[in-house]
Amino acid sequence: MTNCVYPLLQGATLSALALALLAIQFSIVGSFVVLTWLVPLVFACAAARLPFRVIVMVVIGSVGGSLITFGIVTAIWALFYALYGCVVGVAYRLHVPSALRILVGAFAFWALFQGIVLLLILLVGTINIDSVVWMIDLFQQHYLFLAAPLVLIALINSLVIARLIERVFQRLSTAL
Amino acid sequence: MRTRTLRGIYRPNGGLLHDLPLGWKTMLLIAYIIAVLNIDDVLVLAVFSLMIGTTARLMGTSGIGRAAIALILSAALFRLVDIPALRLFTSFLFALARVSFINQLLRWYSESIHYSQLFALGQGSKGTQIGGEFLFFIASNLTTYPLIERDLRLALDAERLRLGHLPRLWMIGTWLNVLTNVLVRGLERADSVSHSVTERGFSFDTPFTINPTERVTGTRFAFALLTFLPPLIIVVMRLL
Numbered sequence: 001m002t003n004c005v006y007p008l009l010q011g012a013t014l015s016a017l018a019l020a021l022l023a024i025q026f027s028i029v030g031s032f033v034v035l036t037w038l039v040p041l042v043f044a045c046a047a048a049r050l051p052f053r054v055i056v057m058v059v060i061g062s063v064g065g066s067l068i069t070f071g072i073v074t075a076i077w078a079l080f081y082a083l084y085g086c087v088v089g090v091a092y093r094l095h096v097p098s099a100l101r102i103l104v105g106a107f108a109f110w111a112l113f114q115g116i117v118l119l120l121i122l123l124v125g126t127i128n129i130d131s132v133v134w135m136i137d138l139f140q141q142h143y144l145f146l147a148a149p150l151v152l153i154a155l156i157n158s159l160v161i162a163r164l165i166e167r168v169f170q171r172l173s174t175a176l
Numbered sequence: 177m178r179t180r181t182l183r184g185i186y187r188p189n190g191g192l193l194h195d196l197p198l199g200w201k202t203m204l205l206i207a208y209i210i211a212v213l214n215i216d217d218v219l220v221l222a223v224f225s226l227m228i229g230t231t232a233r234l235m236g237t238s239g240i241g242r243a244a245i246a247l248i249l250s251a252a253l254f255r256l257v258d259i260p261a262l263r264l265f266t267s268f269l270f271a272l273a274r275v276s277f278i279n280q281l282l283r284w285y286s287e288s289i290h291y292s293q294l295f296a297l298g299q300g301s302k303g304t305q306i307g308g309e310f311l312f313f314i315a316s317n318l319t320t321y322p323l324i325e326r327d328l329r330l331a332l333d334a335e336r337l338r339l340g341h342l343p344r345l346w347m348i349g350t351w352l353n354v355l356t357n358v359l360v361r362g363l364e365r366a367d368s369v370s371h372s373v374t375e376r377g378f379s380f381d382t383p384f385t386i387n388p389t390e391r392v393t394g395t396r397f398a399f400a401l402l403t404f405l406p407p408l409i410i411v412v413m414r415l416l
Binding site: 014037069 | 206209210213268271272275278279295309310312313314316317318319320321323324325328348351352355356358359360362363365366367369370373374378
């Protein structure tokens with residue numbers, strides 16, 4: 001268990017950073033526009049470097065922490081970021097070719113975003129999620145109109161994350 | 177350098193909070209965070225945050241008093257100003273004040289914890305190995321949180337030096353550079369701490385002598401019970 005100290009401390013640092021970024025989302029509702037790039041990057045770093053059980057701890061720590069502190073809506077967003085980041089990180093870890101990695105990332109973003117909206121629609125009426133009702137209404141009324149931009153956003157997002165994760169690991173390989 | 181890293185933001189203090197076992201402190205912190213996020217009533221919030229602020233002040237911790245006043249004022253603004261146009265602004269202020277107050281609570285918690293306590297927690301757990309690891313992970317996560325703020329300030333300073341002028345905070349590029357810096361700093365610190373403890377012969381498998389000052393006594397138990405009651409009452413009242 002001696003060697004566990006390093007991944008556990010790394011995991012704790014990444015989880016704390018994810019929680020710090022989620023605190024911004026809790027304070028500023030519209031900040032998810034920028035955070036859809038930044039928070040998954042943190043989870044991707046965890047998924048690309050750490051052992052499986054520490055990745056699970058990072059996800060549970062961040063999602064559970066945001067559920068306790070910031071409430072259900074931020075926790076659902078945290079789950080979305082965590083799953084998306086893990087897909088990107090695992091693809092990087094498995095040395096998937098760059099183009100395929102971007103496509104996998106884009107598909108994961110698209111599918112998970114549909115999932116999160118569906119989950120929020122299911123939760124309307126059972127819990128207090130007034131802050132995102134406008135988003136749900138927008139999706140229910142203009143789904144076909146928004147479907148094409150969503151695919152485009154997923155592709156751009158995946159491209160940006162793929163570029164960022166390479167940049168972070170390049171910096172880390174020279175720093176550590 | 178490594179010795180300084182191991183200290184974290186720990187501040188030696190002979191107070192009762194410092195001497196409480198880490199598991200209790202973590203439970204207290206979580207209870208207080210839940211309570212702060214569940215109070216909407218301005219009067220209850222005022223009494224509660226002033227109580228925490230006064231206790232912190234008596235224990236020589238600064239900053240939490242200002243955060244408590246900001247929390248009370250923003251809560252009052254949120255509850256009393258009922259103009260739809262200002263609703264978004266007041267709710268933003270209230271959320272920001274809550275996060276700031278929780279940040280101060282976390283700082284208070286981190287200042288009372290030495291890394292040796294964290295390692296003893298991971299090792300002294302009576303549960304399974306995974307349970308001990310998870311406890312260690314959660315406690316080090318909470319301890320690391322305030323260090324992120326310091327890393328962020330350092331990264332912003334570095335960005336300012338790199339650019340030669342104040343960083344433009346509305347630009348995404350600035351935040352990407354800053355976040356990369358914060359990530360690298362955090363991971364470097366984790367690397368440094370784990371190397372330090374491993375070099376000093378630390379192992380989770382070998383027995384670890386718990387500091388005698390951390391043992392449970394009647395006074396400490398009474399203090400923990402007294403500090404645990406207010407958030408517990410608030411959470412129970414909220415649930416009822």
